[in-house]
Amino acid sequence: xxxxxxxxxxxxxxxxxxxxxxxxxxxxxxxxxxxxxxxxxxxxxxxxxxxxxxxxxxxxxxxxxxxxxxxxxxxxxxxxxxxxxxxxxxxxxxxxxxxxxxxxxxxxxxxxxxxxxxxxxxxxxxxxxxxxxxxxxxxxxxxxxxxxxxxxxxxxxxxxxxxxxxxxxxxxxxxxxxxxxxxxxxxxxxxxxxxxxxxxxxxxxxxxxxxxxxxxxxxxxxxxxxxxxxxxxxxxxxxxx
Amino acid sequence: xxxxxxxxxxxxxxxxxxxxxxxxxxxxxxxxxxxxxxxxxxxxxxxxxxxxxxxxxxxxxxxxxxxxxxxxxxxxxxxxxxxxxxxxxxxxxxxxxxxxxxxxxxxxxxxxxxxxxxxxxxxxxxxxxxxxxxxxxxxxxxxxxxxxxxxxxxxxxxxxxxxxxxxxxxxxxxxxxxxxxxxxxxxxxxxxxxxxxxxxxxxxxxxxxxxxxxxxxxxxxxxxxxxxxxxxxxxxxxxxx
Numbered sequence: 001x002x003x004x005x006x007x008x009x010x011x012x013x014x015x016x017x018x019x020x021x022x023x024x025x026x027x028x029x030x031x032x033x034x035x036x037x038x039x040x041x042x043x044x045x046x047x048x049x050x051x052x053x054x055x056x057x058x059x060x061x062x063x064x065x066x067x068x069x070x071x072x073x074x075x076x077x078x079x080x081x082x083x084x085x086x087x088x089x090x091x092x093x094x095x096x097x098x099x100x101x102x103x104x105x106x107x108x109x110x111x112x113x114x115x116x117x118x119x120x121x122x123x124x125x126x127x128x129x130x131x132x133x134x135x136x137x138x139x140x141x142x143x144x145x146x147x148x149x150x151x152x153x154x155x156x157x158x159x160x161x162x163x164x165x166x167x168x169x170x171x172x173x174x175x176x177x178x179x180x181x182x183x184x185x186x187x188x189x190x191x192x193x194x195x196x197x198x199x200x201x202x203x204x205x206x207x208x209x210x211x212x213x214x215x216x217x218x219x220x221x222x223x224x225x226x227x228x229x230x231x232x233x234x235x236x237x238x239x240x241x
Numbered sequence: 242x243x244x245x246x247x248x249x250x251x252x253x254x255x256x257x258x259x260x261x262x263x264x265x266x267x268x269x270x271x272x273x274x275x276x277x278x279x280x281x282x283x284x285x286x287x288x289x290x291x292x293x294x295x296x297x298x299x300x301x302x303x304x305x306x307x308x309x310x311x312x313x314x315x316x317x318x319x320x321x322x323x324x325x326x327x328x329x330x331x332x333x334x335x336x337x338x339x340x341x342x343x344x345x346x347x348x349x350x351x352x353x354x355x356x357x358x359x360x361x362x363x364x365x366x367x368x369x370x371x372x373x374x375x376x377x378x379x380x381x382x383x384x385x386x387x388x389x390x391x392x393x394x395x396x397x398x399x400x401x402x403x404x405x406x407x408x409x410x411x412x413x414x415x416x417x418x419x420x421x422x423x424x425x426x427x428x429x430x431x432x433x434x435x436x437x438x439x440x441x442x443x444x445x446x447x448x449x450x451x452x453x454x455x456x457x458x459x460x461x462x463x464x465x466x467x468x469x470x471x472x473x474x475x476x477x478x479x480x481x482x
Contacts, residue, residue, distance in 0.1 A: 052322045061325040065306075065313035072306035073382075081293045084302040141314075146387040194456070206456070215435065215447070218459055220479065238461065 004028075024108055025136075026156045030143045034059070038135035041115035041128055056135035063138030066146070067095060070153045078164065093167045100130030103161055109133065174232040178209065181241045187212045191228050194218075209235040245269075265349055266377075267397045271384045275300070279376035282356035282369055297376035304379030307387070308336060311394045319405065334408045341371030344402055350374065415473040419450065422482045428453045432469050435459075450476040 005028040008018050014032055021029050029035050038056050045055035071094055075087045082090075093099065113132050120128065141149045158164070175191075182189040194206040205224045209217040209231040216238045219230025235241075246269040249259050255273055262270050270276050279297050286296030312335055316328045323331075334340065354373050361369065382390045399405070416432075423430040435447040446465045450458040450472040457479045460471025476482075 050322045052324060057325040058317065058323075058328070061328050062313050062317045065310040069306040069310035072303050076299060076303045081291045082299075083293060084298040087299070087302050146391075150387075197455070214438070215459065218456065 020112065024112070025140075025152070027144075027152065034139040034143050035136070038063075038139040039109070039112045039114055039132055041113060041120065041132075043116035043119040044114050056132060059135035059138035059142075060131050061138070062141065063134040063136065064095075066141045066149055067134060067137045067153070070150050071095060071158075073150075074154065074158060075164075090164070090168055093170070094162060094164065097127050097130045099162075099167070100133050101127055103157070104129035104133040106161055107133070107157075109136075174236045175228060177241060178211075178232045178235050178239075181236075181239070182211060191231060193224070207231045211235060211239070261353065265353070266381075266393070268385075268393065275380035275384050276377070279304075279380040280350070280353045280355060280373055282354060282361070282373075284357035284360040285355050297373060300376035300379035300383075301372050302379070303382065304375040304377065305336075307382045307390055308375060308378045308394070311391050312336060312399075314391075315395065315399060316405075331405070331409055334411070335403060335405065338368050338371045340403075340408070341374050342368055344398070345370035345374040347402055348374070348398075350377075415477045416469060418482060419452075419473045419476050419480075422477075422480070423452060432472060434465070448472045452476060452480070 008028050009015060009022060012018060017032065017036075018029060021035055037054060038059050040054065040056050042053055042055035042057060045053035048054045068091065071091050072087070075082065075090055079087065079090075109129050109132050113128055115128055137149065137153070140152060144152075179189055181187075188211065190210050192208050192210055194208055196206070197204040204220060204222060205227040206218065206220045207224065207227040207230075208215045209219075209228075217231045217234030217236075219227040219232075219234065221227035221230055249269055250256060250263060253259060258273065258277075259270060262276055278295055279300050281295065281297050283294055283296035283298060286294035289295045309332065312332050313328070316323065316331055320328065320331075350370050350373050354369055356369055378390065378394070381393055385393075420430055422428075429452070431451045433449050433451055435449055437447070438445040445461060445463060446468040447459065447461045448465065448468040448471075449456045450460075450469075458472045458475030458477075460468040460473075460475065462468040462471055
């Protein structure tokens with residue numbers, strides 16, 4: 001271990017926090033303020049200037065981009081014959097809020113995130129974790145650079161915690177997700193065909209997903225099934241399911 | 242100039258192509274096949290295996306991610322007090338298809354792109370350029386690595402060709418864009434308020450953008466203006482305006 005790392009872990013006044021990060025992440029962090037910011041939800045952030053708060057939201061923006069880039073390369077190389085549609089869909093599954101929340105929970109981020117419980121309702125609590133994971137990626141990037149972040153993500157995160165081949169198999173079925181949610185919340189759900197537009201050789205279907213009489217999503221596709229799928233996906237998005 | 246660069250530019254059997262790339266990009270390319278692929282539209286691509294074609298679409302997937310990451314960092318550092326909403330919107334403007342098409346045209350990509358004119362209609366021709374630009378970023382990344390690509394994008398592209406501060410000021414007004422398009426194509430356009438849902442202290446408005454009697458986009462927002470804006474944006478997307 002380099003002397004700086006030894007100092008940080010055993011002698012620095014911040015050694016407790018550094019040790020915690022070291023245990024969770026597997027490396028000795030450099031600029032601690034970046035990591036503290038990555039775990040600071042806006043509900044406990046303070047305005048620093050011009051109304052901008054020192055929360056993790058800016059780091060989340062950066063980390064989301066870095067993560068997207070690393071995953072893109074991993075998939076590009078892992079599936080040399082996968083077309084761009086396949087690669088895009090698989091990446092969406094990997095970086096989905098649901099998946100990142102689970103990942104951050106597994107990594108033990110709950111012990112590091114700072115937020116005000118009174119200001120965050122319970123349904124939003126889960127996604128604080130995924131947000132913090134993205135912000136952490138942004139912090140690692142600024143602290144250590146691209147190559148380090150890529151190695152960290154591949155070796156410490158993807159290889160141990162993300163089962164890409166299983167995600168590849170699971171189809172995110174928005175239609176059944178929406179129907180289940182409606183049943184659980186006693187709401188009516190229907191998929192209504194609004195119109196089909198006939199072209200020369202193809203038909204375009206427009207379908208609305210209607211929850212309790214309200215249009216929550218609409219899909220326009222060349223097959224009824226795909227139009228329903230899209231409508232259901234939009235409805236899931238609108239209802240934050 | 243290193244000997245390898247000298248050989249490539251003056252002695253290699255591919256020197257003509259290499260010189261062209263060198264003139265356009267400002268550096269001597271390494272793996273030529275990556276660059277050739279970046280400029281190959283699917284209309285002229287050949288199947289290489291399992292139905293996958295050697296077109297630029299996979300590189301476009303990768304390049305889009307690399308570009309998004311570099312721009313994210315540039316904006317993160319350029320606007321230390323910009324919040325994530327501002328950063329996200331500004332990045333979308335920079336990497337919009339319209340902007341990338343213009344950029345690729347300025348860079349002279351038209352002389353390098355290979356495509357079958359019979360298979361690409363004229364409205365799609367413009368966006369071949371932006372697609373090729375993204376694919377090129379993917380090729381540079383695979384050929385030269387992240388840091389090189391970042392320097393190339395910042396020094397050869399962003400500084401000389403992208404006016405970030407002007408883009409920051411221009412608001413992409415989807416509503417007027419949609420209305421203009423409808424006037425030009427003699428189509429009726431209306432924004433219909435479908436319902437407003439009243440919450441305890443807030444109202445949620447649902448607005449549909451209707452073009453020639455057909456719902457082309459829907460927006461649900463807390464203000465009528467924003468609901469219209471969203472509906473117009475979706476309609477522009479659906480109509481590929």
